Amino acid sequence: MERQQGNIAVEAIPLYLGQGVREKAEQxxxxxxxxxxEFVSAAVTEKLDRLExxxxxxxxxxxxxxxxxxxxxxxRRPSSYPPDPEDELPExxxxxxx
Amino acid sequence: xxxxxxxxxxxxxxxxxxxxxxxxxxxxxxxxxxLLMDYRIACEYRDVALREQHVERxxxxxxxxLQIIAELERIAEEVDIEVRHRPLSxxxxxxxxxxxxxxxxxxxxxxxxxxxxxxxxxxxxxxxxNAGAFLTRMRTxxx
Numbered sequence: 255m256e257r258q259q260g261n262i263a264v265e266a267i268p269l270y271l272g273q274g275v276r277e278k279a280e281q282x283x284x285x286x287x288x289x290x291x292e293f294v295s296a297a298v299t300e301k302l303d304r305l306e307x308x309x310x311x312x313x314x315x316x317x318x319x320x321x322x323x324x325x326x327x328x329x330r331r332p333s334s335y336p337p338d339p340e341d342e343l344p345e346x347x348x349x350x351x352x
Numbered sequence: 353x354x355x356x357x358x359x360x361x362x363x364x365x366x367x368x369x370x371x372x373x374x375x376x377x378x379x380x381x382x383x384x385x386x387l388l389m390d391y392r393i394a395c396e397y398r399d400v401a402l403r404e405q406h407v408e409r410x411x412x413x414x415x416x417x418l419q420i421i422a423e424l425e426r427i428a429e430e431v432d433i434e435v436r437h438r439p440l441s442x443x444x445x446x447x448x449x450x451x452x453x454x455x456x457x458x459x460x461x462x463x464x465x466x467x468x469x470x471x472x473x474x475x476x477x478x479x480x481x482n483a484g485a486f487l488t489r490m491r492t493x494x495x
Contacts, residue, residue: 286438300433300436303391303392303433304432304433306391307390307391307392307430307432307433309391310390310391310394310430311391311430314425314426314430315422315426316426317423317426317427321423321426322381322382322423322427324419324423325381325419325420325423325424326378326381326382328412328416328419328420329365329369329374329377329378329381329420330369330374330378331369331411332369333368333369333411335367335368335369335370335411336368336370337364337367337368337370337371337372337373337374338363338364338367338368338371338373338464340464340482340484341364341367341368341371341372341373341464341482341483341484342371342372342484343370343371343372343375343484343487344372344484344485344487344488344491347372347375347487347491
């Protein structure tokens with residue numbers, strides 16, 4: 255059955271845990287002050303995040319002097335846009351010192 | 353020095369090349385410090401920077417923003433998030449910045465959102481400062 259939890263639709267699923275795993279999970283979730291359901295949900299989210307991070311890290315491209323120079327040139331391209339409020343350079347900042 | 357750049361700094365750097373944030377981003381690309389990042393931060397950068405209102409307010413096209421973020425991803429040191437301390441901040445977007453900082457043994461979080469990030473960061477011995485203050489630190493010998 256699907257229901258809303260904040261802005262997120264959540265769905266209940268049957269979940270079978272080995273007795274030892276369940277007891278340990280109940281113990282740790284109680285120590286953390288969350289329900290077993292919240293604990294399991296957070297554990298699944300963290301596992302997915304780790305897998306996605308691993309794939310991202312493995313597939314990242316290596317920077318080259320050319321790719322870095324191109325990005326710097328783009329970043330430093332002159333424009334007429336003023337800085338955001340509170341993004342001013344320090345007083346007396348010399349562009350050459352950057 | 354090991355640095356995490358909050359998304360607010362990226363957004364300001366995309367807005368103008370005349371501000372402190374753009375200078376800090378340039379230093380990151382020049383690898384004047386170690387930029388720390390994980391997959392969730394890379395997603396957050398794209399998610400926020402490519403929102404219509406931010407693209408409109410920036411000086412770049414959609415594709416140019418992607419190019420800059422892709423280069424930041426290339427030069428960054430990846431951080432494996434082994435431990436997530438909760439609760440940390442009021443905003444999940446801030447939590448992922450703090451997670452990377454804590455797990456990546458970060459020295460400084462550069463952010464425009466000191467109100468939400470400075471307190472939790474301090475608990476872990478991490479300084480939080482805006483881009484201008486960070487440049488002052490670098491100028492006075494931080495490395």
